[in-house]
Amino acid sequence: MSQTLTVHDIARLAGVSAMTVSRALNHPDKVSPAMRAKVQAVVQQTGFVPNGMAGGLRSSKAKLVAAVLPTLVGPVFQETTRALNAALDAMGYQLMIGQSGYDVSREDSLLDAIIRRRPDGIVLTGIMHTPAGRRQLLASGIPVVETWDLTPTPIDMLVGFSNEEIGSSVCTWLYQRGYRRPALISGQDTRAQRRNASFLRQARSLGLGTDIPVCLTPPPTTLGAGRATLAELLARPGGVDAVFCSSDMLALGVMVEAQARGIRVPDQLGVVGLGDLEFAANLEPALTTVRIDGTRIGETAARYIVDRAEGRTVEQPILDIGFSIIERGSA
Amino acid sequence: MSQTLTVHDIARLAGVSAMTVSRALNHPDKVSPAMRAKVQAVVQQTGFVPNGMAGGLRSSKAKLVAAVLPTLVGPVFQETTRALNAALDAMGYQLMIGQSGYDVSREDSLLDAIIRRRPDGIVLTGIMHTPAGRRQLLASGIPVVETWDLTPTPIDMLVGFSNEEIGSSVCTWLYQRGYRRPALISGQDTRAQRRNASFLRQARSLGLGTDIPVCLTPPPTTLGAGRATLAELLARPGGVDAVFCSSDMLALGVMVEAQARGIRVPDQLGVVGLGDLEFAANLEPALTTVRIDGTRIGETAARYIVDRAEGRTVEQPILDIGFSIIERGSA
DNA sequence: TCGAAAAATGTTATCGATACCAATTGGAGA
DNA sequence: TCTCCAATTGGTATCGATAACATTTTTCGA
Numbered sequence: 001m002s003q004t005l006t007v008h009d010i011a012r013l014a015g016v017s018a019m020t021v022s023r024a025l026n027h028p029d030k031v032s033p034a035m036r037a038k039v040q041a042v043v044q045q046t047g048f049v050p051n052g053m054a055g056g057l058r059s060s061k062a063k064l065v066a067a068v069l070p071t072l073v074g075p076v077f078q079e080t081t082r083a084l085n086a087a088l089d090a091m092g093y094q095l096m097i098g099q100s101g102y103d104v105s106r107e108d109s110l111l112d113a114i115i116r117r118r119p120d121g122i123v124l125t126g127i128m129h130t131p132a133g134r135r136q137l138l139a140s141g142i143p144v145v146e147t148w149d150l151t152p153t154p155i156d157m158l159v160g161f162s163n164e165e166i167g168s169s170v171c172t173w174l175y176q177r178g179y180r181r182p183a184l185i186s187g188q189d190t191r192a193q194r195r196n197a198s199f200l201r202q203a204r205s206l207g208l209g210t211d212i213p214v215c216l217t218p219p220p221t222t223l224g225a226g227r228a229t230l231a232e233l234l235a236r237p238g239g240v241d242a243v244f245c246s247s248d249m250l251a252l253g254v255m256v257e258a259q260a261r262g263i264r265v266p267d268q269l270g271v272v273g274l275g276d277l278e279f280a281a282n283l284e285p286a287l288t289t290v291r292i293d294g295t296r297i298g299e300t301a302a303r304y305i306v307d308r309a310e311g312r313t314v315e316q317p318i319l320d321i322g323f324s325i326i327e328r329g330s331a
Numbered sequence: 332m333s334q335t336l337t338v339h340d341i342a343r344l345a346g347v348s349a350m351t352v353s354r355a356l357n358h359p360d361k362v363s364p365a366m367r368a369k370v371q372a373v374v375q376q377t378g379f380v381p382n383g384m385a386g387g388l389r390s391s392k393a394k395l396v397a398a399v400l401p402t403l404v405g406p407v408f409q410e411t412t413r414a415l416n417a418a419l420d421a422m423g424y425q426l427m428i429g430q431s432g433y434d435v436s437r438e439d440s441l442l443d444a445i446i447r448r449r450p451d452g453i454v455l456t457g458i459m460h461t462p463a464g465r466r467q468l469l470a471s472g473i474p475v476v477e478t479w480d481l482t483p484t485p486i487d488m489l490v491g492f493s494n495e496e497i498g499s500s501v502c503t504w505l506y507q508r509g510y511r512r513p514a515l516i517s518g519q520d521t522r523a524q525r526r527n528a529s530f531l532r533q534a535r536s537l538g539l540g541t542d543i544p545v546c547l548t549p550p551p552t553t554l555g556a557g558r559a560t561l562a563e564l565l566a567r568p569g570g571v572d573a574v575f576c577s578s579d580m581l582a583l584g585v586m587v588e589a590q591a592r593g594i595r596v597p598d599q600l601g602v603v604g605l606g607d608l609e610f611a612a613n614l615e616p617a618l619t620t621v622r623i624d625g626t627r628i629g630e631t632a633a634r635y636i637v638d639r640a641e642g643r644t645v646e647q648p649i650l651d652i653g654f655s656i657i658e659r660g661s662a
Numbered sequence: 663t664c665g666a667a668a669a670a671t672g673t674t675a676t677c678g679a680t681a682c683c684a685a686t687t688g689g690a691g692a
Numbered sequence: 693t694c695t696c697c698a699a700t701t702g703g704t705a706t707c708g709a710t711a712a713c714a715t716t717t718t719t720c721g722a
Contacts, residue, residue: 006708007708007710008708016672017671017672018709019673020672022709023710026709030669031670031671032669035671047467047470049446049471050709051447051449051707051708051709052448052449053384053388053448053707053708053709054388055708056709057385057388057676057677057707057708057709057710058676058708058710059709060677064448072409072416078403081403085403094427095428095429096425096426097416097427098425098426099416116380116381116382116383117383117384118383118384136378139378140380222613223609223610223613224609224610252610253613256613256615259615278553278554278555279553279554279580279583279584281555282554282555282584282587284587337677338679339679347701348702349678349679349680349702349703350679350680352679354680354700354701361700363699363701366700381678382678383679385678385680386679386680388678388679388680388706388707388709389678389680389681390680390681
């Protein structure tokens, strides 16, 4: 069985020392071409794959980055995750994914499982942290990038945007387009709730009244939840002429329900989503949504971590990448 | 800095041996309650997290399972991935995700990165493997579960279903409902192509003619691609009265395009998807689709791997979980 | 042609936890 | 009280690769 092959076996077969094998594989330029060829031939022929645990233990470099997400199912973080994975892959790092499941108690045990592997970095995506988890991260000394948010007191590095600003911007934006009875449909996470709070503050200061409906749905945000919530909103007294949804999937649900009831979008009901997923631009009418550059978040986070891991200094470890409201047909 | 803490430090602080610390953490029942309490107190207080690379190296147990997916973006495998992650997590294993990107050449380097970590198992999801990759997996001796397919010659274990049967079943199903001019819209992966081939065979034997349009779209399958492809199909001479899409997202695109053109679904155009994602049931009309139990695939794969890792025998290492056509409003 | 610096290769010790085996303790039965 | 066995606890070697240092070979200018 070749799983018991070690550098020493390869060394013996190639007639060199184990160290030369290691060098031929990891620092090819430190080895003469002849040696390199000889070693690589044996490696090819035997199918040898070095044991990363042994190497990582000695060099304390795991070539591993962990990402913590609230959920794998929701499409919201997909773009970030994809970009993170692609960027890390290109630099020779693997991505390990942990799902915190919006459950605060799981977070600590997940963090433990992650720190145990001594990854070169940890990317936190849209999660809140317990004080214990925070302390543990800090104590571990592992580079951390928080994303999808902007906190005044980051653990370490940060790539995000202001959820408060999104809330107030969307409120103003709807107001300027003549909508006067907006409602909010959102997930229950703290980021969504901060957007909501900011939306309500802005609504008050614009004189939109204080009875704006806020509907929270349990994660993940789904099309079905969007449909059901619009139905519920329409049943309330007072009426609604616009909805700001905390994900494009919810917004799609709202549009499907509106269509099923013969409510015209955007004339009778304005719909704004969040995420600008692929389908947003291709709906009928196309979805007006808050665009967040997930690719940039993922790529930047990857770069920050790798820079740190390889001893370079990160120039601007706290980055606000902002957002934009993409005006399409739905509002 | 606590990241340099080792079992020996904990041992010293607790006044016991390193071995006892290790046991207190991994086999609490092998240690007297007094010792356990003493060790745990010190661990708590110091925030010690053992180095998994060291432990894994010695015990050759990584508590890690790797999954290889063609893409992280497509929603098709999400349910499988989520279930896999949840099941593994419950059993104390972490999931590492690798994206093969439908690119055969990347597959080998990805496999290398995975095998390097000596995971307890590898789950292959909807990918084809090069002969070299196959050989390498076999040689590594790591338990492998192939999913989302049924091959006569699996590498090791398998949890899947017959893509051929899906193709012919959907064809028959459409025929029985009176559709006579079906078309296929699918991704370019081999599984989809096998479904297509089987659909065409069945169509021929049902006398549906040999000019059935087959439209391939590059991965990932998106709503936009569905819209564009239907538009293209409608422009062809001959006409189309039903479409079988290789993902629900494509099917949604087809439905959006049909609606935009005033084509009535299912009267003028039947639409069948694949995956039964959450939104399928909540569309208007609800989407008729091929349901594949992703949760069961993920959970079974997790169980197979962990059983192997912990020395148990897997009774039925090749499992066909089948599929079902969920009849809703769209066809 | 010689010698010093640079490049290539080898040797040894080590990363941190745990398997394996030895030693010690405690308690039941004679 | 003493013996013996089971339950705990400790000591040592080891997993496999590589950092650090040592040694050999090559290169190249004077």
